[in-house]
Amino acid sequence: MSHPPERIERHTLSILVDNEPGVLARVIGLFSGRGYNIDSLTVSEVSHERHLSRITIVTTGTPMVIEQIRNQLDRLVPIHRVRDLTVEAASVERELAMVKVRGTGDARSEALRLAEAFRARVIDATTESFVFEITGKSDKIDQFAVLMVPLGLVEVSRTGVVAISRGPEAM
């Protein structure tokens, strides 16, 4: 039997959870146990008084799988709310990366010029290296990292995507 290939979509999910031990393991275990993709994941406490953490997950799958992921997350006991920012609201996404480039001479000055063009900041420097801090959409960071390869890219550390809906409403 052959099925027509289904459309694969990329979705950004925002998940508000009780900040309790094991909650991240529950979310990640759900993805690994059911074979869902995680392209990016970030998590941090967002309200100390209310013990709330926010998880942002970027995932890919068919529309049916994305709906499943949402519903599976929603029924985990310590989860307050799940929002699919890709379909439910216009949203903004950002990622931060630190990019280390090693080199001297022309390559070094070219790296610095490109960094300016991308509005990356130098946050560490030696005579033979820079660490740039760059913020933006993921594809901008991808592009920056690609450009740095011939100029002496040695290491990249990225936060993963954080996202929030546009406009005055909270999730």
Next chain:
Amino acid sequence: MSKDMTGAEMVIQALADQGVEHLFGYPGGAVLPIYDALFHQNSIEHILVRHEQAAVHAAEGYARSSGKVGVVLVTSGPGATNAVTGLTDALMDSIPLVCITGQVPTHLIGNDAFQECDTVGITRPCTKHNYLVRDVKDLARVLHEAFYVAQNGRPGPVVVDIPKDVQFALGSYVGPENIEHKTYKPKLRGDADRIEAALDMIARARRPIFYTGGGVINAGPKASSALRDLARLTGVPVTSTLMGLGAFPAASRQWLGMLGMHGTYEANMAMHGCDLMVCIGARFDDRITGRIDAFSPESKKIHIDIDPSSINKNVKVDLPIIGDCAHVLEAMVRGWREGGRSTDGEAMDVWWRQIDRWRARNCLAYRASDTVIKPQYAIERLYAATCDKDVYISTEVGQHQMWAAQFFRFEEPNRWLTSGGLGTMGYGLPAAIGAQIAHPDALCVDIAGEASILMNMQEMSTAIQFDLPVKIFILNNRYMGMVRQWQELLHGGRYSHSYSEALPDFVKLAEAYGGVGMRCDKPGDLDAAIAEMIAVKRPVIFDCIVDQQENCFPMIPSGRAHNEMILGDMAVDLDEAITDEGKMLV
């Protein structure tokens, strides 16, 4: 009102406040304080099992047959890991359980201490929720929450892991009254507009069917009662999954029998040919749908389920209704009565005539014998001898389970205890013990296979100790029958390791435990032997020697559609019946 007590005393107090009367467990180092607290009270009866897996299955049988939460108490390390199979079973079949596990003292956690394991880590994927209670001040709240989570929404098992120092620690107890869960609030009532839309669809349908599942049982007797009302009012035929048997009475003319891989011809053909499918508390499991892209191609589908994640998981539906089956079905009955709707009488006549033609195929027919006991005949005779009694049937897993589902006829919910989702051999005896604890005067029979029963045979000791007159009715074909059947169908009859070698003498085994052993191998002796088994008010192992070669039909071969099922009297090359892709499936 809060009151100071130790953590161990809180456990007992919380169980008592939750109305718990029975507890299935096994002691060990990390739960000694709780066992000490048990020693000082009389309100909760502790049932000592012989293996922790059986404690969980017994609690499942108790829960499934009574509608209450089943409660388990086991120690840390191996106590918890032995419970894992039972917890997974309860998760797959949506059985409400609270399992309390002991844990090494908090200062030793993570030290690889004696009998330490990461219980919450291990049980995270096989529970609905779990807790590690590190501070006694959280304990009472967590215990009450555990009961709330276990039984609200889609039911399931909840583990509460309690380190030993927390059991000794003093704290203040709070009762269940003031516990409100801050995040978990499942939706019970279905959307009114959707219920109206569903009723319109039923009224317009020409070939409707109700496909019901374990969710109707879980939603309580009201759900079964409303299902019966709705079926009677609309005249729609009803089929059910393995887990839902008993929600609709087998005696009704509208009952088509079980559907799915070993379901009836009429149920599967009606599922395939319907133009409206109303799925009520079932989940389009692979045993039900067969080949998914050929599943009921012409129907609109309505899906009623309390768990939103069941919707559109395997099969895309046209109208989902999220809610508890009892609430939704009652609303549908009210809506049907008040809305003055009716089904299309002429279309329904045509549909029923078609169903009757499928029925006439007599798909469960088997070749009778007067020399060897056919397993189907054994179930039929057991049914005939017990149908007028207050009877609870549990099963192990395999051919005997399917024959029991096909040939034992259930009129009421909560009477049928079987491991559906996980398919756990060894489930039936402890489940029968749990049912017998909940219903001391009822007849509790475990329909077993000779291979499955050996997986939790040790529970005969539990039955003897607590004077539980459970009956173990073994269909002994000296094979792991379903394995053998698949090897015959898929692997050229190479019966690799599926022969039951070196079986014990079950009669002597029963006697060795202190029970009663019986054996029967002649069809002519069967009725008298079954009558004797029922008359004995002690645990019985009934070794029913049956035909070794019998296969379980009808069968939808893996990878095939509902209308491609094999019947017992069809001369088909079974090897041909299953595609290469089908062979990859389980």
